[in-house]
Amino acid sequence: MSVQTKPLKVGVIGLGVGQAHVEAYDRHPQVNIFALCDLAEEKRAWALESYPEAGFTSSAEEILTDPRIDVVSICSYDDIHYEQIMLALEHNKHVFVEKPLCLKSEHARDIRRALDEKPHLKISSNLILRKCPRFIALREKILAGDFGELFCIEGDYNYGRLWKVTEGWRGQLEFYSIVLGGGVHIIDLFLWLTGSRVKEVTAYGNQIASRGTQFRYPDLVSAILQFENGMTGKLTVNYGCMQPHFHNLMIYGTGATYVNDLEYGRLYTSRDPLQPFTKMTQPYPGVHKGDLLDDFIAAIGEDREPQITKTDIFDAISICLAIEKSINHGPVAVDYI
Numbered sequence: 001m002s003v004q005t006k007p008l009k010v011g012v013i014g015l016g017v018g019q020a021h022v023e024a025y026d027r028h029p030q031v032n033i034f035a036l037c038d039l040a041e042e043k044r045a046w047a048l049e050s051y052p053e054a055g056f057t058s059s060a061e062e063i064l065t066d067p068r069i070d071v072v073s074i075c076s077y078d079d080i081h082y083e084q085i086m087l088a089l090e091h092n093k094h095v096f097v098e099k100p101l102c103l104k105s106e107h108a109r110d111i112r113r114a115l116d117e118k119p120h121l122k123i124s125s126n127l128i129l130r131k132c133p134r135f136i137a138l139r140e141k142i143l144a145g146d147f148g149e150l151f152c153i154e155g156d157y158n159y160g161r162l163w164k165v166t167e168g169w170r171g172q173l174e175f176y177s178i179v180l181g182g183g184v185h186i187i188d189l190f191l192w193l194t195g196s197r198v199k200e201v202t203a204y205g206n207q208i209a210s211r212g213t214q215f216r217y218p219d220l221v222s223a224i225l226q227f228e229n230g231m232t233g234k235l236t237v238n239y240g241c242m243q244p245h246f247h248n249l250m251i252y253g254t255g256a257t258y259v260n261d262l263e264y265g266r267l268y269t270s271r272d273p274l275q276p277f278t279k280m281t282q283p284y285p286g287v288h289k290g291d292l293l294d295d296f297i298a299a300i301g302e303d304r305e306p307q308i309t310k311t312d313i314f315d316a317i318s319i320c321l322a323i324e325k326s327i328n329h330g331p332v333a334v335d336y337i
């Protein structure tokens with residue numbers, strides 16, 4: 001039970017996926033949507049019509065420095081998250097930031113330091129696959145021992161929306177990383193499902209699918225991962241694939257193998273081809289992009305870590321930064337921030 005008594009005043013910056021944050025806050029009885037922010041005129045019209053009680057501004061700084069605001073959701077473009085997080089923390093706000101947390105290791109370290117100085121402030125990030133009912137059921141099986149000892153995990157972040165880098169803002173940023181921007185979801189899934197961190201990575205990338213477009217960075221990255229507990233892993237972040245958005249996932253344990261598919265996941269517990277597999281039919285992805293926010297608000301009220309903890313965020317970004325550094329440059333040890 002939350003001990004929060006006064007409604008928390010929330011500001012949301014960036015009203016793309018940020019609209020899902022607004023919807024989740026709107027449903028929460030202890031939250032007052034105090035201010036909304038976007039640079040785009042059409043979002044102003046949406047905000048004023050949908051949430052006339054909330055203030056609207058096109059200046060993120062106004063929200064980040066307003067002493068009346070307790071919590072900010074940062075849903076702006078990736079390259080401004082760092083600056084906005086630092087300003088929010090300076091002004092004593094709890095921060096829920098869209099992934100990626102930031103784009104550089106020195107920025108992640110600055111954020112870590114700023115949080116260490118103000119341990120009462122909460123931070124979390126929208127690593128939303130942890131709310132997927134099928135992956136939750138899968139994790140319960142792993143924790144119950146149904147997989148025996150895990151020895152390998154593989155995942156593909158098949159984006160299926162190449163146009164977002166060839167036409168949208170992602171391709172116009174000075175730097176965009178598909179590993180930080182997309183692969184982080186699978187890395188977080190790996191950490192959460194296996195309970196082990198990654199020690200070393202080796203990655204390769206190419207830019208064949210978006211060659212000749214505005215995009216200037218790899219649109220395909222494949223990485224081999226060495227886990228601290230001896231497991232191996234494979235990650236592919238694939239923005240150019242000719243298929244709809246999908247999180248491919250395979251988990252291998254001494255007692256079971258799991259293979260994800262759109263309709264259902266397949267759980268094998270025998271090597272005998274005549275033995276049927278079990279269908280895991282829980283919804284996939286089955287999430288609303290605001291699903292982590294109830295817990296975040298409760299964590300503030302109860303003065304505890306949110307479901308996606310500080311450690312979760314920094315571990316995932318440390319691994320992604322190591323993969324980014326390794327692309328076409330050989331093995332890189334993960335330097336945990």
Ligand SMILES: NC(=O)c1ccc[n+]([C@@H]2O[C@H](COP(=O)([O-])OP(=O)(O)OC[C@H]3O[C@@H](n4cnc5c(N)ncnc54)[C@H](O)[C@@H]3O)[C@@H](O)[C@H]2O)c1
Nearest residue numbers: 014015016017037038039040060075076077078098099126
């Ligand atoms: N967790 C997830 O599954 C998920 C899904 C989609 C996007 N995201 C993340 O959310 C962020 C936004 O992506 P999106 O898909 O919503 O993009 P989008 O283009 O749909 O919306 C972004 C909005 O933010 C506004 N904006 C950008 N910078 C701003 C600033 N400095 N001040 C005020 N408004 C600003 C833009 O005008 C735009 O309306 C990105 O960091 C992205 O990686 C996360």
